[in-house]
Amino acid sequence: MLKSGHGIPVSEALSIKRASGKAPCGECKRLKLKCDKTIPCSSCVRRGCGDTCPNGIYLPTGRGNRVVPTEASRLRRALKELEARRNELETTVTRLNKYHLDVCPYLGKSQGNDKTDELADTLGALSITDSGHTQYYGPSAGTEALLSLESPPIKPPTPPPTFTSLTNSFPIGFRGTQSWDPDRAALHLLASLPPLQRATHLISLYFANGCWSGTPITRFELDLLISTFYDTTKFPPSCDVHLLAVLYGVFALAALVDLALPPYSPESEAYFDLCRAALSVGSVFECPSVAAVQALALVSIYHSHGGSRFSMEGAWSVITLASTLCKTLGLHTSRVPPNLNENQIQGRRALFWEIYTMETLQSLCLGRPPGTYLSSITCPFPAEEGEHTDDSSPYYQRRWRFVKQVAAPILETYLTASPPPYSTIVKLDHQIRKFMSCSAQPTPAQTITALPAADSPTAYMQRTAIQQACMMMLVYIHTPAFVLAMRENPDDPYYTSHATSFLSAYRYAAEIVRANIDHFRAREQGELWARWWPNWGTLFNAAMVVGTVAATCGKAAYGPQALLELFVAVELFEGGAAVSYRARGALIILYKLRARAMASYAKLPSSDTLNEAEVADAETDETIAVFAGRTRIVAQRILLSASSPSSTTASGLSTLPSPHPQPPNPTAYDDPMPMQSGPIPPILVEYFQTALSAPTTADQNRPECRGYSSMMEHWESFVDFGGMSVPLFDVPSQTAAVGELGAEMGSSNSPPGWSQPRQWVDLLEL
Numbered sequence: 001m002l003k004s005g006h007g008i009p010v011s012e013a014l015s016i017k018r019a020s021g022k023a024p025c026g027e028c029k030r031l032k033l034k035c036d037k038t039i040p041c042s043s044c045v046r047r048g049c050g051d052t053c054p055n056g057i058y059l060p061t062g063r064g065n066r067v068v069p070t071e072a073s074r075l076r077r078a079l080k081e082l083e084a085r086r087n088e089l090e091t092t093v094t095r096l097n098k099y100h101l102d103v104c105p106y107l108g109k110s111q112g113n114d115k116t117d118e119l120a121d122t123l124g125a126l127s128i129t130d131s132g133h134t135q136y137y138g139p140s141a142g143t144e145a146l147l148s149l150e151s152p153p154i155k156p157p158t159p160p161p162t163f164t165s166l167t168n169s170f171p172i173g174f175r176g177t178q179s180w181d182p183d184r185a186a187l188h189l190l191a192s193l194p195p196l197q198r199a200t201h202l203i204s205l206y207f208a209n210g211c212w213s214g215t216p217i218t219r220f221e222l223d224l225l226i227s228t229f230y231d232t233t234k235f236p237p238s239c240d241v242h243l244l245a246v247l248y249g250v251f252a253l254a255a256l257v258d259l260a261l262p263p264y265s266p267e268s269e270a271y272f273d274l275c276r277a278a279l280s281v282g283s284v285f286e287c288p289s290v291a292a293v294q295a296l297a298l299v300s301i302y303h304s305h306g307g308s309r310f311s312m313e314g315a316w317s318v319i320t321l322a323s324t325l326c327k328t329l330g331l332h333t334s335r336v337p338p339n340l341n342e343n344q345i346q347g348r349r350a351l352f353w354e355i356y357t358m359e360t361l362q363s364l365c366l367g368r369p370p371g372t373y374l375s376s377i378t379c380p381f382p383a384e385e386g387e388h389t390d391d392s393s394p395y396y397q398r399r400w401r402f403v404k405q406v407a408a409p410i411l412e413t414y415l416t417a418s419p420p421p422y423s424t425i426v427k428l429d430h431q432i433r434k435f436m437s438c439s440a441q442p443t444p445a446q447t448i449t450a451l452p453a454a455d456s457p458t459a460y461m462q463r464t465a466i467q468q469a470c471m472m473m474l475v476y477i478h479t480p481a482f483v484l485a486m487r488e489n490p491d492d493p494y495y496t497s498h499a500t501s502f503l504s505a506y507r508y509a510a511e512i513v514r515a516n517i518d519h520f521r522a523r524e525q526g527e528l529w530a531r532w533w534p535n536w537g538t539l540f541n542a543a544m545v546v547g548t549v550a551a552t553c554g555k556a557a558y559g560p561q562a563l564l565e566l567f568v569a570v571e572l573f574e575g576g577a578a579v580s581y582r583a584r585g586a587l588i589i590l591y592k593l594r595a596r597a598m599a600s601y602a603k604l605p606s607s608d609t610l611n612e613a614e615v616a617d618a619e620t621d622e623t624i625a626v627f628a629g630r631t632r633i634v635a636q637r638i639l640l641s642a643s644s645p646s647s648t649t650a651s652g653l654s655t656l657p658s659p660h661p662q663p664p665n666p667t668a669y670d671d672p673m674p675m676q677s678g679p680i681p682p683i684l685v686e687y688f689q690t691a692l693s694a695p696t697t698a699d700q701n702r703p704e705c706r707g708y709s710s711m712m713e714h715w716e717s718f719v720d721f722g723g724m725s726v727p728l729f730d731v732p733s734q735t736a737a738v739g740e741l742g743a744e745m746g747s748s749n750s751p752p753g754w755s756q757p758r759q760w761v762d763l764l765e766l
Helices: 010-019 026-031 042-046 071-099 112-121 142-150 164-168 182-191 196-210 219-229 241-256 266-281 290-305 312-329 342-366 393-414 422-438 444-450 457-488 499-520 523-531 533-552 559-576 581-601 607-627 649-653 682-692 703-715 759-764
Strands: 125-128 134-137 633-635 718-721 724-727
Touching: 026 042, 182 241, 182 266, 196 219, 196 241, 196 457, 219 241, 241 266, 241 290, 266 290, 290 312, 290 342, 290 533, 312 342, 342 393, 342 533, 393 422, 393 457, 422 457, 457 499, 457 523, 457 533, 499 523, 499 533, 499 559, 523 533, 533 559, 533 581, 559 581
Parallel strands: 125 633
Antiparallel strands: 125 134, 718 724
């Protein structure tokens, strides 16, 4: 074989030269043509044999020297055209399938950087205070993260000095502490018990008003505690001091929901301090017991509802400790000690599922990973009938099933290092809807009208709480895709690849806003509903969704409807600001969102106004990013500090009263951010006027009713959710005679201390 001077075969060396453009191609050399030494050269391209250039040769198959054009080039051109048509078809199919939950398999693959950003967005946010204290909020903790940034700082009241040193040692108290004598402290705790008449009344209040959100103890067990600690023939009683903590915890929650007392009453806080003091007398670590778990559960419930001294962070920490003690005692398994009777066995099972339920819901609230996974639980549900059960047992059974079938799978799916695929979201969506259809409850309006006069508020809460929780879960699982749709097409997310999730999140957020109108108007149940922060948290999530739609999609057909729903949510929070201090912090955020929504409908004539609008848009976008769990590091109070100096938000905070005195009239509050600086834009006036005078079918052909007809067409659209036709919005069923826009409508039957929502609520109910 001939080789070049470098030891390379001559043919290979020639191929290298041709590839580098130093030698003519093989076909030009064969035909003795001038070669421009490009790949492919112009001569080969002109003769239709560009695919053979530079090393191949083309052998003609025609007569003489006539060249038959190669089929390869033509086929390649046809193949490229087919690929282009295929890509166009895939894009079209993707757009057409936006109405279905099944994502189209032809969506483009994301790049590596997109995957990195998507992974970082699912890790949640880290809040940093001015002093450097950090706090983590998971991807599902948008509400708590926003409130930590925007809530006004409130100085907690000074606790009573009697048990200050003992309470501050919780939960690290242990035998042998030099600062106090445990036996003497127990005697002080026994001496602080309320009179028997007040104690029995508080227990009745607890089971009538305070146990709907969960109770770790039954009425039978509480009656035993009363007979034990109030038996004057056996004093002091020889029992676990943590049982005394359970009793004080029940007293604290009962006083918290005593409608004859103001919210966050001093009596409730005094009982809670006594509960923590009793927990500190005996160590919860060295000798864990069922009573210690029950007391910790009551402490966690109080932390989540008990005013400015406490927070959801403390509630989650305490319930996680209780869950750990449950596993220490083996309550999560099906094994039971041999010396227990049937009532005690069923009570232990009910206690575990209550602890697990509270831990799961609070972990979802803060975006924290679960401490107990479903795969490690073998404890069965307690029996539905028996001496340990009461009238509320069916509700608790449904509540436990909801957590096991809905909330826990969502928690374990979303709070991971990587986002779930859309097929998993589809599965969870169908699972939630199936649970809602199997455990369907009457609507809030039907519940109010059918509620017996002697029925307790807890019965009303139990009828509506699970259904609202299901709707909130649907909003939550679709929120990430909802935000993506808003980013993909801010003017109208209805025409995006995430339209299904956008419509699902918006539809159920609107349903939650409408349902809360009935909740807060339900006689004394409304005031009780307003005292529980989780209810406000659910409404705040829904208000953020409808507010985002109103502030971003003003030109869309559903924009005015979303703005109306935002007005209603703001009015509900204005009424609750006198009852719940955390509702005040949420109200600040909603004021900003409402101002952004109103600005999107108003004309902006000057460049200064445009610059102010851009600043407001940036602040609102930051708020939405925190709400969606997509801000990685947030500085404490960053949203307030970003506000312009002329903003009256900071000064408006001082007008909010302290939650501890008797709530004043909420109408005396100054709106920190007025709804608008001028008149309502004409487009909104026209929309609201058409909504006030809902036309009949015969009248819809008139020119002035065309706007209403278009909205009716949109309302009457349906979406296919796994074979179920679900209307996107509720269509007004009847025409109501309403006066001039902005007038007070309807009569109020709300309890004292509760500010009745104004005109927007009545307008939305039409």
